[in-house]
Amino acid sequence: MxxxxxxxxxxxxxxxxxxxxxxxxxxxxxxxxxxxxxxxxxxxxxxxxxxxxxxxxxxxxxxxxxLKNPKDIKMTTVMRVLEGPIAMIPCVSLNYYEKCDDCPTETECAVHLLMIRVRDSNLKIYGETSLADLINY
Amino acid sequence: MxxxxxxxxxxxxxxxxxxxxxxxxxxxxxxxxxxxxxxxxxxxxxxxxxxxxxxxxxxxxxxxxxLKNPKDIKMTTVMRVLEGPIAMIPCVSLNYYEKCDDCPTETECAVHLLMIRVRDSNLKIYGETSLADLINY
DNA sequence: TTTTAACCCTATAGATTTAGTAGGGTATCG
DNA sequence: CGATACCCTACTAAATCTATAGGGTTAAAA
Known part of the structure; x- marks a missing residue:
C-alpha cells in the first residue's frame, strides 16, 4: 500500500x-x-x-x-524520497540491497525471481513518468 | 513492502x-x-x-x-490471498475499490493516474506468471 | 484401543510503522 | 516591532506485522 x-x-x-x-x-x-x-x-x-x-x-x-522543471522531475526520485525503496523486498533492491535470512541461494528463490520482474516493471513506469506527465489531464 | x-x-x-x-x-x-x-x-x-x-x-x-496443477495457479490469486489488493491505493483497486476522502474528482488526481499505470503493469505480471513459472530455475 | 502424528483454531503479545499532533524556534517583510 | 510563514524535534494513538501459546480434533498405526 x-x-x-x-x-x-x-x-x-x-x-x-x-x-x-x-x-x-x-x-x-x-x-x-x-x-x-x-x-x-x-x-x-x-x-x-x-x-x-x-x-x-x-x-x-x-x-x-x-527547484526544477516538472518535466525533469522523475517519479523514481519522488517515490524513493517519499516511499523509500521501489523494490518490494530488500533482496531485489538496487539502492537498499539486503540478503534474506531464510534463503541459502537467492537465485533459486521464487519470490526473488518474481519480485525482480515487478521491480523492473515499476522502475520502468516511474522512470518514464515525470511530474509534468501527471498534470496533463 | x-x-x-x-x-x-x-x-x-x-x-x-x-x-x-x-x-x-x-x-x-x-x-x-x-x-x-x-x-x-x-x-x-x-x-x-x-x-x-x-x-x-x-x-x-x-x-x-x-489442489490444482502449478501451471493453473496464477500469482494474481496468490498475491490477493496472501498480500491483499494488488493496487497500491484503494481508489484504483478492482476488487476493493474505495473513494479517497481528500479527492473531489479522482480523474484529476495525479496519484490516481500514476497508480492505475502501476496497477495495470503489476496485474499483467501476476496474471502471466504461474506457480509453475517460478520453479523453473 | 491406545498412542502418536499432524492439522485446526482462537487469542494474545511484542515490535514496528503510520499518521498525525504539539509546541516552540527562526527568518523575513512591511 | 509584529505578523507571517517556514524550521525542527519530540511525542502519541492506532494500526499492522510477526509471530507465539495452547488446547482441540482427526486419522493412522501399534
Whole structure:
C-alpha cells in the first residue's frame, strides 16, 4: 500500500507544478486546496525540501517552490524520497540491497525471481513518468 | 513492502509445486526446508487452505497439498490471498475499490493516474506468471 | 484401543510503522 | 516591532506485522 505521506507528497508536488509562475506557495494554501492536514503536510514538505526537490522562502510571502522543471522531475526520485525503496523486498533492491535470512541461494528463490520482474516493471513506469506527465489531464 | 507472510506463503507453495507426486507434506517439513517459523507457517497454510489453493489431510502421514496443477495457479490469486489488493491505493483497486476522502474528482488526481499505470503493469505480471513459472530455475 | 502424528483454531503479545499532533524556534517583510 | 510563514524535534494513538501459546480434533498405526 502507498502511504498517505507519499500520496500527499505527490499531490503537493503536482499542485506546485501546476502554478503558472514558480512563486512560493504557503503550506496553508496547499493544505486547503488539497485537503491535507496542515501539520502533516508541513513535515512532508520538509522532507521534500531536504531531498533537494523543493526550495523554500521564509517570512511573509514565503512558501515552497519547485527547484526544477516538472518535466525533469522523475517519479523514481519522488517515490524513493517519499516511499523509500521501489523494490518490494530488500533482496531485489538496487539502492537498499539486503540478503534474506531464510534463503541459502537467492537465485533459486521464487519470490526473488518474481519480485525482480515487478521491480523492473515499476522502475520502468516511474522512470518514464515525470511530474509534468501527471498534470496533463 | 512485501510482508513475510506473503513471502513465506509463496515459498511454501513453490515447495509443494516442486514435489514429484502430489502427496501431503507436513508443515514441519516445509518449515525446516524453507527456514520458516513453524507456528507462523501453520497460520499461513491455514489461510491458503481456506482460500481454496491447498487441500489438507489430518493425522499420521497428513499434510498439505496443492489442489490444482502449478501451471493453473496464477500469482494474481496468490498475491490477493496472501498480500491483499494488488493496487497500491484503494481508489484504483478492482476488487476493493474505495473513494479517497481528500479527492473531489479522482480523474484529476495525479496519484490516481500514476497508480492505475502501476496497477495495470503489476496485474499483467501476476496474471502471466504461474506457480509453475517460478520453479523453473 | 491406545498412542502418536499432524492439522485446526482462537487469542494474545511484542515490535514496528503510520499518521498525525504539539509546541516552540527562526527568518523575513512591511 | 509584529505578523507571517517556514524550521525542527519530540511525542502519541492506532494500526499492522510477526509471530507465539495452547488446547482441540482427526486419522493412522501399534
Amino acid at each position: 502507498l502511504s498517505k505521506k507519499t500520496k500527499y507528497g505527490i499531490k503537493a508536488l503536482t499542485y506546485l507544478a501546476r502554478q503558472e509562475q514558480n512563486v512560493p506557495v504557503s503550506i496553508a494554501t496547499i493544505s486547503e486546496m488539497e485537503n491535507i492536514s496542515l501539520k502533516f503536510l508541513e513535515s512532508i514538505l520538509l522532507t521534500l525540501r531536504k531531498s533537494g526537490l523543493l526550495g523554500s522562502k521564509k517570512g511573509k510571502g514565503g512558501g515552497y517552490y519547485l | 512485501l510482508s513475510k507472510k506473503t513471502k513465506y506463503g509463496i515459498k511454501a507453495l513453490t515447495y509443494l509445486a516442486r514435489q514429484e507426486q502430489n502427496v501431503p507434506v507436513s508443515i514441519a517439513t516445509i518449515s525446516e526446508m524453507e527456514n520458516i517459523s513453524l507456528k507462523f507457517l501453520e497460520s499461513i497454510l491455514l489461510t491458503l487452505r481456506k482460500s481454496g489453493l491447498l487441500g489438507s489431510k489430518k493425522g499420521k502421514g497428513g499434510g498439505y497439498y496443492l
